[in-house]
Amino acid sequence: MLTAPLHELGWDDRWASQLDALDDEQLVGARVAAQHRGAYVLWTELGELHAELSGKLRHDLDVGADAPAVGDWVAARAHASGTTTIQSVLRRRTAFARKENLGGSIAQVLAANVDTIFVVTGLGEDLSARRVERYLTMAWESGAQPVVVLTKADLGDIADAMRELQAVAVGTNVHAVSNVTGDGLDDLRSYLAPATTAVMLGSSGVGKSSLLNSLAGTELMATKEVAADGTGRHTTTHRELLRLPDGAFAIDTPGLREIQLFTAGEGFDSAFDDLEALAGDCRFTDCAHLHEPGCAVLAAVDEGTLALDRLRSWRKLQRELESIAARSDRRLREARKRRWKEHTRSIRKPKW
Ligand SMILES: Nc1nc2c(ncn2[C@@H]2O[C@H](COP(=O)(O)OP(=O)(O)O)[C@@H](O)[C@H]2O)c(=O)[nH]1
Ligand SMILES: [Mg+2]
Ligand SMILES: [Zn+2]
Numbered sequence: 001m002l003t004a005p006l007h008e009l010g011w012d013d014r015w016a017s018q019l020d021a022l023d024d025e026q027l028v029g030a031r032v033a034a035q036h037r038g039a040y041v042l043w044t045e046l047g048e049l050h051a052e053l054s055g056k057l058r059h060d061l062d063v064g065a066d067a068p069a070v071g072d073w074v075a076a077r078a079h080a081s082g083t084t085t086i087q088s089v090l091r092r093r094t095a096f097a098r099k100e101n102l103g104g105s106i107a108q109v110l111a112a113n114v115d116t117i118f119v120v121t122g123l124g125e126d127l128s129a130r131r132v133e134r135y136l137t138m139a140w141e142s143g144a145q146p147v148v149v150l151t152k153a154d155l156g157d158i159a160d161a162m163r164e165l166q167a168v169a170v171g172t173n174v175h176a177v178s179n180v181t182g183d184g185l186d187d188l189r190s191y192l193a194p195a196t197t198a199v200m201l202g203s204s205g206v207g208k209s210s211l212l213n214s215l216a217g218t219e220l221m222a223t224k225e226v227a228a229d230g231t232g233r234h235t236t237t238h239r240e241l242l243r244l245p246d247g248a249f250a251i252d253t254p255g256l257r258e259i260q261l262f263t264a265g266e267g268f269d270s271a272f273d274d275l276e277a278l279a280g281d282c283r284f285t286d287c288a289h290l291h292e293p294g295c296a297v298l299a300a301v302d303e304g305t306l307a308l309d310r311l312r313s314w315r316k317l318q319r320e321l322e323s324i325a326a327r328s329d330r331r332l333r334e335a336r337k338r339r340w341k342e343h344t345r346s347i348r349k350p351k352w
Contacts, residue, residue, distance in 0.1 A: 120202035194247030
């Protein structure tokens with residue numbers, strides 16, 4: 001249960017003017033704190049409310065609009081009957097999404113209006129720079145600022161892992177922390193200004209929930225050891241907004257088994273800044289860096305200044321992005337066609 005002035009939840013003039021534009025005095029601004037199947041938990045100035053989607057919004061979802069996600073700002077209406085409905089979702093500033101299912105291209109927004117994404121990985125056997133690279137791409141794609149966090153720094157020498165991570169974390173910082181000793185935690189707090197929202201992202205077991213607890217200074221989330229008894233703690237089965245003591249918000253996520261990208265865009269370039277910079281010197285502007293003459297990327301691989309692995313993962317991601325883009329294009333065209341059909345039907349069939 002949370003009652004707070006809206007601005008403490010991140011509400012500002014730009015959100016207010018979006019609400020004003022709807023021109024309906026009965027609507028109030030609210031933030032989606034959690035979602036349980038069809039029902040939403042909203043934080044409003046009146047306190048916590050449970051809400052459903054309005055009929056109109058449900059219809060919009062059928063023709064391709066996004067469902068509200070945790071972190072979204074929405075326009076809600078409290079009815080005299082005591083129920084609350086979400087009338088519309090205010091335009092997101094950032095959206096962290098993944099593909100809904102294997103091979104599909106429908107994005108599932110995991111969290112909205114996120115400021116910082118902690119890409120978490122743990123010191124140990126399964127540290128994979130490649131995987132971090134993919135998480136980073138997803139993070140850049142969202143519009144939020146990614147930060148790489150190496151947990152379990154108490155387990156050994158971090159030097160090699162830090163070097164490996166720094167090589168892929170182009171344009172972001174890498175921080176080493178320990179949830180056991182507390183080392184490094186203070187550096188992370190600088191990303192958690194009041195009323196901002198952070199997301200924990202990373203494979204299962206890397207220490208995301210532990211990190212959230214460390215930052216909260218209390219056991220908000222169940223971690224591997226305590227999951228069995230679990231009483232009073234949240235397990236990471238659904239996403240929800242959690243309040244940290246200093247007034248920032250955090251969202252834990254269960255490990256995403258398959259990291260899938262959604263759209264090609266800025267995120268891709270930012271995660272591969274080094275490669276893109278080299279590509280500027282290729283002779284052909286549409287160089288695919290495969291076997292073109294005058295390719296600066298291949299030259300860098302030959303000289304040993306760019307790892308071949310990195311070029312390989314760039315190619316792999318690019319192929320993936322291209323096929324996703326092709327699929328979502330098709331989906332968009334179909335949705336437009338459907339809407340047009342509905343529209344013409346409504347013209348031909350007068351209501352009387
Ligand atoms: N030694 C050490 N163990 C940690 C650290 N952070 C998490 N762990 C352990 O790693 C395991 C997985 O942690 P958990 O937070 O549940 O990971 P999650 O699946 O990413 O949420 C648990 O056994 C934690 O106790 C750390 O900084 N140091
Ligand atoms: Mg967890
Ligand atoms: Zn090239």
